[in-house]
Amino acid sequence: MSMMSKPRWSLLATVTLVTTLLAGAPAAAQDEGPITDPIPEDPVTSELGLTVREFAQFPKSEPTPAPTDPRLMRHARINHLGELPDGSGRKYVPDLNGNLYFVPESGEPEVYLDVKAEFPDFFSGRGMGQGFGFVTFDPDFRRNGVFYTVHTEAGAALDKETTFPRQPRTQYHGIVTEWRADDPASDTFHGTSREILRLGFAQQIHGIQQIDFNPTAKRNSEDHGLLYIAVGDGGLGVSSTEPQDLSTPHGKILRIDPHGNDSVNGQYGVPASNPFVGQQDAVGEIFAYGMRDPHRFSWDPKRGPGGNRMFLGHIGQHAIESVYEVRKGDNLGWSEREGTFRYDRADDCYLYPLPDDDGNYDYVYPVAQYDHNPPPDWECGTDVGRAISGGFVYRGDDAPELRGKYLFADLVDGRVFYTESGEMRRGAEPATIHTMRLYDENGNWVTTPELAGDTRVDLRFGRDADGELYLLSKANGKIWKITGTKRFADCPTGSTVVKNAMGEKNWAPVTPEKWEFPRREVVLAEEGSERPGPRRPYEYAVLTKGPEFGSVRLDAQVRLDTPVEVTNRDVVLVFGYQSDTRFYYAHLSTDNTIYPHNGIFVVDDADRERIDHQWDPVRSQGAAPAITDAEWHEVSLTHCAETGEIAVYVDGQRDPLMTAVDPTFTSGRVGFGSFDNVGRLRDLSVMGRKS
CATH class of the missing domain: 2.60.120.200 (Jelly Rolls)
Known part of the structure; x- marks a missing residue:
């Protein structure tokens, strides 16, 4: 979640900048002063809405230690849904508070593995992303029973050696663990585990977010079986250039071979095709860099030209929530850039136009973005309550009108958005963002706060093997399946x-x-x-x-x-x-x-x-x-x-x-x-x- 905001006063600083500010790789602006309203245009209200039905209800869970931040006091801190790559139809859902659930077709969650119980220094009671953060299954899970988790540790764990030099004044470790199930078909885990990566973070924010395999990668292709790891900046990007520093893994997306052994700790491999392998003073694991809080990424399943693109939902600092198309070697610009704007580490309140020489830096800019829009009296430096949760390009069958649309959300207020994937082009004007309504099984309009029973929705997206999409809320621990679409005011008006x-x-x-x-x-x-x-x-x-x-x-x-x-x-x-x-x-x-x-x-x-x-x-x-x-x-x-x-x-x-x-x-x-x-x-x- 974004920890900083900006006040919203007049539009005078941006009246002459609208064309510049909307461009994907904008030209330098004439006015070099601070920008008070980076994106004056709000997302467009779509006539197209989503129909949803409740899929699963998860049991209540508690953080460790007991939280003091009310934002962590949720019914269940579920944050993702996927489907096991074994043809069983079983869905999997991690809860930050410790449990890995399997969800069969009946929709009744069952505990597959208590991750918290396996680690005495497990830590989930401070910081927005602490605990059992994510899980992904090896493409060959049916055969080898291998899967990977991310969790956080504190306390005595801080004395353990990290894979790379830890950030100064480290407060917690983020750990990637490999698990090997004795029986991949079992609904309860029995097997072994080993640690493959451990990173130290300075603040209890912006740690290891998502880990995942590229599901579109064919066997024997370069990407098959390689594990992507989204690593935040540990909160240091506001005052340092660490996300731009290739000698550290923080503020990067890493790509590793979990079955190799040529890493610095010997627990995984470094793909020779990574962009900075062999470069002096560069971490060979880096796939792309210049990130603050890379929250969720996914690949478009579309085949052929323009297909299999990787999209990242990136949580901003001052004002900008953005979606990037990420390619090997990309620099997303943080902490020199935030969205299509210049970030000034000496200014806690504003963003600035891009400089005249921006083209010299080769930064990659968002293919879609929206801003925070705080109230006029908002106190600069406080949390405005906006944070993007990346989603998926829909290629399923249940909702034909969604095909080719990238669906994502604001995880705090629960707004659901889409952009047309065909409009999301690097170097072009950012795609139009559309806000979508939700309808229940009876066709009644319902808001996500109503579904979640809370104004703080804590919304995430999930996707199953058929490409169908799901919505998850930490607020009440429920998951809803998107079953189709409904157009607003689409009534017969007579003849x-x-x-x-x-x-x-x-x-x-x-x-x-x-x-x-x-x-x-x-x-x-x-x-x-x-x-x-x-x-x-x-x-x-x-x-x-x-x-x-x-x-x-x-x-x-x-x-x-x-x-x-x-x-x-x-x-x-x-x-x-x-x-x-x-x-x-x-x-x-x-x-x-x-x-x-x-x-x-x-x-x-x-x-x-x-x-x-x-x-x-x-x-x-x-x-x-x-x-x-x-x-x-x-x-x-x-x-x-x-x-x-x-x-x-x-x-x-x-x-x-x-x-x-x-x-x-x-x-x-x-x-x-x-x-x-x-x-x-x-x-x-x-x-x-x-x-």
Whole structure:
């Protein structure tokens, strides 16, 4: 988890930098000052959601020693799901507090190995990633019974010799252990173990995260049977260049041959194909470097051109959570870079534009990234509660609409994201990040905090042998399987159509003299004035042609005639209209920074209430501005009466600009208007189901 943040004040430092900041390998910026909002654009709300069903519930577990940090007080600290590479269908799940579970098809977890009991100095009660961190199984497990674990130790263990020189003032050791089961088919471990690697870390953060084999590597290929080890910087990158130092394993991804013996400790081999083998003062085990906290990595199973790429979810420091495509020899830039920005170790609060000579350093930049977006009064240097958990490119069969999408999450708040793998290209503009909704087995919208029963979700992804994906939460120790997809506001809207309704006789304005009806247009020619009663749009006209609709879809083109210099200009689309004080409206505005603008609202005999999902009251920011110019714009609005789902699309975008779920009105008429601005409507089409 990120330990530092940055305050979010004005956008003045970044107004001229937007193009630069969004680029994968951006050019140097003109302004060299600190950047207060590195990525102004939020992830896009996707129309595509995930359907999930509960797969397993794990028993409660306790850290050792008893924790003082409430973030470690979880039901069960499960953090990964995989499937044994033996065709048995058994899933495996590690719990940081000590147990390795097997989960058969029944979904009932069974303890396969108590890792904690095997090590007297086992340590899981301090630091976010301490304990039994990860497990992976040898590709030939069915034959040889071999698998590997990562765990942490403290206390007397700190006197033990480490494989490489430990960091100064070491507080714990991270250990990779090889286990050999006597009977690979057994559901309880019996066998032997040996230590193959031990590293010492200065702080109780950023240790050994994931260890894994490349599941796409064919037998006899270079990568087959080689073990990847993601090693964090031990928290030292904020003040040192250790992640850039090739003489130490910290802040690197290592690649070793666990069946070899030519390492410095003789317990594993160093692949001759590693990029720094033979280089003076370089650790030959290093595969890639320049990392702070490399949390989760995976390979895209796709074959052929563009396939089998390795993606890494990398947890940032000041502001940036990022996804990298990692190749042999890559330098991700930490602690000189954070995402596509320059990191200054003397500044605890800000990131900076890249320097003019950035191209000389050969840093690799993210293929996707998002920032922390803390509140305006956030105290610099404290944990803002954002941290990426890497995921997987989906290539399964249960959810065809997900194929080719890289799914990942923010492990703290539980947001689920995807990017298109085809957009994730090195050296290009970072891919668009989409936020996904979740639906339960009955099709009801549910949030991850609701599923987990906690606002701190501690969410991770898992994948089985068929390529199907799972969600895991430490908060309540549950796993859910992703069973398919569901589109938001994808209801049948009926077959009753209203067209050719632009004539004056088809409209009922609040103030008729303010309106004009030239051919094919409805024009609000004079701004409205505030009226008695609840706060609501000042001036609008209701379409009287056709019936009242239940579920309805409205398509039209709108234009704002108020000069573009006026930032708070708007037009509104009215729907679910019952009366002058009971209706919905979608507010389309240039300004997305104040409560009454650029959102979806309900008026129910009281002042308008904002109901869209995009509004963030802490940051006082909503969806991206809907209209910023004087041109015509296509707008589509769908209201599903039975579910209360509302979606607003602008200019043919695949994903909705605004969404809401509200049950207040299940039928009504549609209309067009504004508060105190002028604008016009044309090419109106209304299709719905008679109420």
